[in-house]
Amino acid sequence: MVVVTGQTKACGHLGDAMSSSDAEDDFQEPATPTATQAEHSLPLLPQQFPEVVPLNVGGTHFMTRLSTLRRHEDTMLSAMFSGRHYIPTDAEGRYFIDRDGTYFGDVLNFLRSGDLPPRERVRSVYKEAQYYSIGPLLDSLEELQPLKGEKVRQAFLGLMPYYKEHLERIIEIAKLRAMQRKARFAKLKICVFKEEMPITPYECPLFNSLRFERSEGEAKLFEHHCEVDVSFGPWEAVADVYDLLHCIVTDLSNRGITVDHQCIGHKEHEREQAGECVLQT
Numbered sequence: 001m002v003v004v005t006g007q008t009k010a011c012g013h014l015g016d017a018m019s020s021s022d023a024e025d026d027f028q029e030p031a032t033p034t035a036t037q038a039e040h041s042l043p044l045l046p047q048q049f050p051e052v053v054p055l056n057v058g059g060t061h062f063m064t065r066l067s068t069l070r071r072h073e074d075t076m077l078s079a080m081f082s083g084r085h086y087i088p089t090d091a092e093g094r095y096f097i098d099r100d101g102t103y104f105g106d107v108l109n110f111l112r113s114g115d116l117p118p119r120e121r122v123r124s125v126y127k128e129a130q131y132y133s134i135g136p137l138l139d140s141l142e143e144l145q146p147l148k149g150e151k152v153r154q155a156f157l158g159l160m161p162y163y164k165e166h167l168e169r170i171i172e173i174a175k176l177r178a179m180q181r182k183a184r185f186a187k188l189k190i191c192v193f194k195e196e197m198p199i200t201p202y203e204c205p206l207f208n209s210l211r212f213e214r215s216e217g218e219a220k221l222f223e224h225h226c227e228v229d230v231s232f233g234p235w236e237a238v239a240d241v242y243d244l245l246h247c248i249v250t251d252l253s254n255r256g257i258t259v260d261h262q263c264i265g266h267k268e269h270e271r272e273q274a275g276e277c278v279l280q281t
Contacts, residue, residue, distance in 0.1 A: 046083035049095075053081065056094040060101030064108055071111045076132045103128045110137045119145055157247060160235045167251055173229050174257070190248070192241040193233035 053069060055062040069081045080087060080097075087095045097104075106125045109115040111134075117125045122144050129137040141147055157163050170188060177186035232244060249259045 047086055048083065049081055054092070054094040055097065055104075056090045056092075057097045057101030057104045058099050060104065061094060062101070062104060062108060064112070068108065068111045072134060072136055075134045077111075077134075099128075099131065107132060107134065107137070110134070110140070114140075116140055116144065122147060153247060156243065160232065160244065163232070163247075166230050166232055167248065170230050170248075170252070171255065171257065188230065189228040191228040191231040191233075192244050193231060 049066050051066055053064055053066050055064065066081060070078045072078060079085065081095075087097075090096050103117075103121065103124050106115075106117040106121060107128050109117075116122075122141055123146065126138065126141045126147060129141060142151065170190070173188055174186040177188070178184065232248070233241075235244075245261065249261060252259045
């Protein structure tokens with residue numbers, strides 16, 4: 001098979017045949033790659049790692065054993081340093097991971113000896129464990145505060161129909177009211193209503209009035225007409241109305257909204273409570 005590269009010369013006759021010497025002159029062996037070209041070429045796999053691995057994680061330097069990084073098989077770190085993937089190095093030869101290294105030391109301490117971070121670092125280390133897909137660290141952190149309390153809180157809110165929708169409505173009303181009054185804050189009235197009888201998620205309160213398809217006797221027990229902006233409930237859970245109010249204030253604060261609240265009404269042994277909230281952005 002003859003491979004001809006290049007363009008045909010414009011001069012000459014179409015009937016002229018190419019001699020073997022001309023073909024040999026036109027065909028050239030590929031040049032040997034230069035050192036510069038070799039530097040930019042893809043590295044050969046698999047990549048070999050030393051027993052003691054120097055790391056540069058977002059500019060923070062670490063040293064650890066290769067076996068530590070491979071401690072748990074189903075993790076990103078184990079896959080990265082398995083030899084199947086190319087890891088770039090910095091000018092000092094440290095293997096570079098393009099990630100903030102602030103909490104990477106906590107990750108290494110767990111891989112080394114199972115140590116867990118103090119409470120104030122749990123949430124941040126949990127995010128790193130998610131990024132590096134370290135399942136055992138995730139499981140351990142979820143048993144610590146504040147993550148354990150957050151799991152209980154989310155389970156409680158899971159029993160509250162339309163909690164997220166009502167929370168968004170609070171924010172929507174507050175923004176609209178603040179714009180109308182040209183102020184940085186808005187005042188809303190919120191009603192929290194709890195019942196002991198089970199309900200279905202489809203029994204959503206409409207127009208801030210809790211009316212359900214019940215018998216005549218039950219309807220008198222489980223309906224109210226508070227003059228409020230948003231109503232939460234009813235729900236069936238051990239947690240009381242004060243727990244729900246705390247969740248509302250916490251979630252609004254996490255959205256950057258400052259909340260001051262006070263109780264302005266109370267009925268039927270804490271089953272129904274109206275509160276006045278001042279929201280400031």
